[in-house]
Amino acid sequence: MSLVKEFIKKTIFENKVTIFSKSYCPYCLGAKDLFDDIKVDYKALELNELPDGVEIQQALAELTRQKTVPNIFVNQVHVGGADDLKSALDSGKLATLLNEAGIKNKL
Template sequence: MEKVTRLASEKGVVIFSKSTCCLCYTVSILFRDLGVQPEVHEIDQDPEGLEMERYLARLGCTGPVPAVFIGGNLVGSTNEVMSLHLGGALLPLLAPYQDHADHALS
């Protein structure tokens, strides 16, 4: 779906979310704690949200939200993001998009 592809590429870190999803909120807070201001698209408030959700699932995002894109590339959902973070691979992906160098690394 062209809309998802376009939105996913507009900023460095993009999260497709639902306003009632606690895991979406948690992933968003994690990025903020790491010095990144993600662009969050609440698909449950978008007229094309159901179609966007189906497209994200077809891309392989389990859940299908949160669907996290970094640099226009699908990273995945909560499990993939947390695995990257715990393995030390998330910060290098986020480095180009961090607000400042003295962010919290926890």
């Protein structure tokens, strides 16, 4: 396995909520705002600010079949992008994932 994929898996494993993001992306900002609003800590990796950000995004596309950011994981489960996060919030799936992870939240 490549070092980049190992880095991705390690990051997802070590953080209850991981957002692979770009600092200028409005959808990424919206996803981070949602977690801020429900008082959930997350690890955001701004791919445009990392030297190997392009490689990380390519590896994420291989792992998740999603080429865009944000690319969101909760409790090691791939939630998807901004629209998927909103759907998970509306359906109750997000609350379930957060509760299963033992994360206190405002949902």
